Amino acid sequence: MIKLVKEGGASAREYVELLKKRSQEAGRQVESAVAEILANVRENGDRAVREYAAKFDGGAPESLEIPREELERLAAQADPAFVESLRRAAENIRDFHARQKQQSWLTTREDGVIMGQRVRGLARVGLYVPGGTAAYPSSVLMNAIPAKIAGVGELVMATPVKNGKPNPDIMAAALTAGVDRVFQVGGAHGVAALAYGTESIPKVDKIVGPGNIYVATAKKQLYGTVDIDMIAGPSEILILADETANPRYLAADLMSQAEHDPMASAILLTTSALVAEQTAAQLEQQVQALSRKETILESLRNFGAVIVCSSMEEAVGFANELAPEHLEVCAANPMEYIGRLDNAGSVFLGNYSPEPLGDYFAGPNHVLPTSGTARFFSPLSVDSFVKKSSFISYTREALRSASDDIIRLAEAEGLTAHANSIRVRKEE
Helix, strand or coil: CCECCCCCHHHHHHHHHHHHHHCCCCCCCHHHHHHHHHHHHHHHHHHHHHHHHHHHHCCCCCCECCCCHHHHHHHHCCCCCHHHHHHHHHHHHHHHHCCCCCCCCCEEECCEEEEEEEEEEEEEEEEEECCCCCCCHHHHHHHHHHHHCCCCCCCEEECCCCCCCHHHHHHHHHHCCCHHHHHHCHHHHHHHHHHHCCCCCCCCCEEEECCHHHHHHHHHHHHEEEECCCCCCCEEEEEEECCCCHHHHHHHHHHHHCCCCCCCEEEEECCHHHHHHHHHHHHHHHHHCCHHHHHHHHHHHHEEEEEECCCCCCCCCCCCCHHHCCEECCCCCCCHHHHCCCCCEEEEEEECCCHHHHHCCCCCCCCCCCCCHHCCCCCHHHHEEEEEEEEEEEEEHHHHHHHHHHHHHHHHHHCCHHHEEEEEEEEH
């Protein structure tokens, strides 16, 4: 069911190298199909969107936008207990992200020079939300709340309908998070409509949110026309565990990510051969009762492993090399490792901080870098939804004082017009 690598060293290294090559790159056929969709939507607007909605979404709605009254009516169909859980999660997410907000600033010098930075939210952001078999209200909260805190002027959501009806849970999450407008459109054509704008759907400055390979490919091809959050790969979890870890918990947490996708990766690095064997046995036992059993089994067969490491230091080294999306530390003193774990999207410390806590409720964002990109990318945050401009104000005397240096640097680069811009003021 899952690979068990009982000795560290070369065997573990070989498997780590295999995992680093895991990818979900779109093939030429997907790239070509998406490019055709984007071009059609750009040229034909609503007409193309409706054609693709009829083809891919099970029908084109009468109105692409869901009116506010209808949005509220649909949201009211959601389970009240679920809506209350959404509300409590939203409070935690708001509290965490409110601490990330930056302020504009300026500084003055004695010579009268003023410099600073202006920080403001983007004018309009598009949020893509899957609405079919993978409908995730939690992702609405995680994407929309930091955008609103950042000061985004208008937050527009695109989500496909299922069986001709919008998902009430998604609508409830949109209201809870403060989404301004909702459109019934999905897929690559929905992403294209957000990027280019149509007669009904406004053009946005940035597109965020998860989706299938066609949505991810559309975002990738549209980067530059609009900004995007990231190119998300298959989900992944890496757990570091010593001999004190509970194998029952470890197995449950590995499967919490394996159930996402057959391409998902679930890896345990432990210093204990006994914990490794007991975790493998727990996987066999627990999976039998889970609704996504077949997906979990395929994921664990393809990209799952339990690896016995010679030490926690070796395990930490592998973790930094793999740069996982989710990293759990189940050890006697998990806090001692936080300063050494440099490459991870989000770190979960201790036996009672499982990954689903971060997915749904704790507050930190669950939109995280995947496929090793945590080496250089960060989680979605308030910073993802702002733009910054610097400003400069020099006095005549301050410019004169700096003029020789500027002219010298400009002429060294062969940019004589730059130098002239300074010289004409110096000679005045």
